[in-house]
Amino acid sequence: MLMQTGTRLVLAPLSRLAFRPVVEGRDNVPRHGPVILAANHLSFLDSVVIPLVAPRPVAFLAKDDYFRQPGVKGWLTRTCLTAIDAIAVERGGHRSAQASLRVALGVLAAGRAFGIHxxxxxxxxxxxxxxxxxxxxxxxxxxxxxxxVALLGTDRIQPVGARLPRPGRITVRFGTPLHVTRQAAGSGGQARRAVTDEIMTAIQKLSGQEVADRYNDPHSPS
Known part of the structure; x- marks a missing residue:
C-alpha cells in the first residue's frame, strides 16, 4: 500500500508536467461514498488520467493481459495500473462482462469511486x-x-495503436452528478437503456463530440 501511494504521488506531478491537464468541475465529484464516473473513451490514457486528476481514488477495470506483459514495458504498465487502483479482470464474452459488473458493484458497495467507459x-x-x-x-x-466525465485531447497524445504517449495538453471535465433511482427509472431493459442514454447525453454535452448512433465495433476499420 505504501509503494502504491508513493507511486501515485510520483505519477500525479509527472502527468501534470507531461499533459498539462485543464481540469474543470472537480468539485462535482463527491468526496465520500459510492460514485460512478462515466467517461468517454478516446485513448488508453483515459483510465490513467482520470484517477490522477480526480479528488479521490477511482478504480477502473483493466484487462488482465495488461498485468501479464513481459519486460520493462510490462513492469511499467503493471506499476502504473496498480498505483491508480486498476483491477485486473478477464475480458470477452457475456459471462466475463457479468463478472466484471459484479466486481464493480463490490467496489461501490465498499463506498469507493468506480470509473467506467x-x-x-x-x-x-x-x-x-x-x-x-x-x-x-x-x-x-x-x-x-x-x-x-469528458476527456479531450487524449487521442492526440496517445492515439489507438500508439505504443507510448507524447507530450501535449488534455482537458478533463467533470459534470453535475446524475441521481438515478429504481422508482424513477423503473426496471428492465428499457429502463437501463433510458438511463444509459441520459448518461451519454450528459457526456456529449461536456465533450462536444459528434454522436455515432450505433455501438462501437473495435474491429471496424472506421
Missing part, C-alpha cells in the same frame, strides 16, 4: 458511440450517483 472500446474516429447498459445496471443496483 460506457462505450466499451476506444473511439477510433473521435465520435461518441452508443453506451452499453452496464453503467445503468450499476447505477440502479448500487444507488450511486453518476458523474459524467
Amino acid at each position: 460506457p462505450e466499451g472500446s476506444r473511439s477510433r474516429d473521435g465520435r461518441l458511440y452508443r453506451g452499453r447498459t452496464g453503467v445503468a445496471w450499476l447505477a440502479l443496483a448500487s444507488g450511486a450517483p453518476v458523474v459524467p
Whole structure:
C-alpha cells in the first residue's frame, strides 16, 4: 500500500508536467461514498488520467493481459495500473462482462469511486458511440450517483495503436452528478437503456463530440 501511494504521488506531478491537464468541475465529484464516473473513451490514457486528476481514488477495470506483459514495458504498465487502483479482470464474452459488473458493484458497495467507459472500446474516429447498459445496471443496483466525465485531447497524445504517449495538453471535465433511482427509472431493459442514454447525453454535452448512433465495433476499420 505504501509503494502504491508513493507511486501515485510520483505519477500525479509527472502527468501534470507531461499533459498539462485543464481540469474543470472537480468539485462535482463527491468526496465520500459510492460514485460512478462515466467517461468517454478516446485513448488508453483515459483510465490513467482520470484517477490522477480526480479528488479521490477511482478504480477502473483493466484487462488482465495488461498485468501479464513481459519486460520493462510490462513492469511499467503493471506499476502504473496498480498505483491508480486498476483491477485486473478477464475480458470477452457475456459471462466475463457479468463478472466484471459484479466486481464493480463490490467496489461501490465498499463506498469507493468506480470509473467506467460506457462505450466499451476506444473511439477510433473521435465520435461518441452508443453506451452499453452496464453503467445503468450499476447505477440502479448500487444507488450511486453518476458523474459524467469528458476527456479531450487524449487521442492526440496517445492515439489507438500508439505504443507510448507524447507530450501535449488534455482537458478533463467533470459534470453535475446524475441521481438515478429504481422508482424513477423503473426496471428492465428499457429502463437501463433510458438511463444509459441520459448518461451519454450528459457526456456529449461536456465533450462536444459528434454522436455515432450505433455501438462501437473495435474491429471496424472506421
